[in-house]
Amino acid sequence: MLLTEIDHVAIAVHDLDAAVDYYESTFGASVTHREVVESDGVQEALLAVADSYIQLIAPTSDESPVAKFLERRGEGLHHVGYRVDSCEQALTQLKDAGARLIDTEPRPGSRGTTIAFVHPKGALGTLIELVQEN
Numbered sequence: 851m852l853l854t855e856i857d858h859v860a861i862a863v864h865d866l867d868a869a870v871d872y873y874e875s876t877f878g879a880s881v882t883h884r885e886v887v888e889s890d891g892v893q894e895a896l897l898a899v900a901d902s903y904i905q906l907i908a909p910t911s912d913e914s915p916v917a918k919f920l921e922r923r924g925e926g927l928h929h930v931g932y933r934v935d936s937c938e939q940a941l942t943q944l945k946d947a948g949a950r951l952i953d954t955e956p957r958p959g960s961r962g963t964t965i966a967f968v969h970p971k972g973a974l975g976t977l978i979e980l981v982q983e984n
Contacts, residue, residue: 929977
């Protein structure tokens with residue numbers, strides 16, 4: 851099996867602090883990691899749920915892909931992150947299977963991970979992030 855577990859479910863939001871407050875007051879969740887990912891134009895907050903995360907993401911600029919997503923679709927589910935043992939191996943396997951990829955090479959992700967994205971048009975309408983913990 852290529853996917854080892856669910857790493858996170860990403861939710862795009864307009865206001866990261868308000869979204870964090872909602873999850874803290876409504877569900878008792880707490881932020882375990884917060885980071886600005888300049889390469890993706892987002893700020894994120896991770897809230898642990900068992901061995902996985904809810905990843906709240908907000909754009910850092912109007913040019914961010916997440917800003918464009920919010921403009922088109924509004925707040926809500928943005929992508930699902932799945933853990934893999936090797937991002938490079940997973941990309942090779944997916945490419946060989948004819949998958950439509952956004953990233954053809956692994957790249958640095960938040961919290962020291964290695965990541966790559968699979969295009970939603972080739973994945974039943976869902977943006978998929980492959981996540982390798984280093």
